[in-house]
Structure formats: structure tokens, C-alpha cells
Amino acid sequence: MGELMTLYLNNEQATLDFAAACAPVLAEGGLVFLEGTLGAGKTTFSRGLIRALGHEGAVKSPTYTLVEEYPLPAVTVCHFDLYRLGDAEELEFMGIREYLQQQALCLIEWADKGRGVLPAADLVLRLADAGNGRQLSWQAGTERGRRWATALEQLAATWEQA
């Protein structure tokens, strides 16, 4: 894992806006784990990202469907929430290999439920409660993730909250 980098997000809009700023970087496609406790802001981050990539409708939490797929101009986004996954092996039946083999951007909430089946993430994004806002941190797990982490660090350095 690469160096840990962090950014404070003071409200929901900040999460949406920073996620949108990350969109051009993550549009390359790859595997991102979104970590954090219930209500940390994982779906909010995903929503900001998916909207910035051109999706105009709602971004529902895939809690019950397990995955929502968004074929967008720059990249197809597959947004997973594995909270209700019974067994990591169910991922095989869902066709997780095909999802991962596409040039898609796979965003996975509660990826620990898929441990043993999911490969290492390019990037882990973690959200944690901090005061009234959230502390966002990220860590690379692959060479591609290291490039992304550096790009996000540059975004964070010049980023001003609304």
C-alpha cells in the first residue's frame, strides 16, 4: 500500500464536489474500494463521481440490488454495495470476473464482504466522521493506484471547499 493522504470535507456538498473533481482521473477505469462505517458518505462520494461522468438520473444506493451499472461516455461505472452479500462466493455467480475484466470503473462499498474473491483495489478511499464533516483518506494498492493517488493529492492541494 502507498502513502496515506487525507482531505477534510466539511459537508455533503464538499464530498460531492471533490468526488466530481476526481472523475477525470478515475475515468481511466479500475477498482476502487470505498470504506467507512454506515453513513460515512460512500454512496455520496459515488454519486458525485457518477454524476460528473455524465449520469443525469438518480444514483441509488445498490444496497438491495448489490450492483448498479452506468454505461457513460468516458467509462462504464459499476457501483457495488456488498453489505447484504451473504458469502463472498456469491460474487462469482454475479459475474464479478466479467465486471472486473471490462475497462469499467468498479466502485465497491463494503468490499470486505468480498474478501478472498475480490482482487486488491487500485485505490482505497476511506471516509470517517470528523467533527461535522468527514475526513477522506486514500491509499494506493497498485501502480495505477499510485498514479491516481498522486493526481488526487494534487487536486486536494489546490482544492477549495464551497
Ligand SMILES: Nc1ncnc2c1ncn2[C@@H]1O[C@H](COP(=O)(O)OP(=O)(O)OP(=O)(O)O)[C@@H](O)[C@H]1O
Ligand atoms: N463531508 C460530509 N460532511 C457531513 N455529512 C456528509 C458528508 N458527506 C456525506 N455526508 C452525509 O452522510 C450521510 C450518509 O451518506 P451515504 O449514504 O453516502 O453513506 P454510506 O457510507 O454510503 O452509508 P452505507 O454504509 O449505509 O451505504 C448523508 O446524509 C450525507 O449527506
Ligand SMILES: [Mg+2]
Ligand atoms: Mg452506501
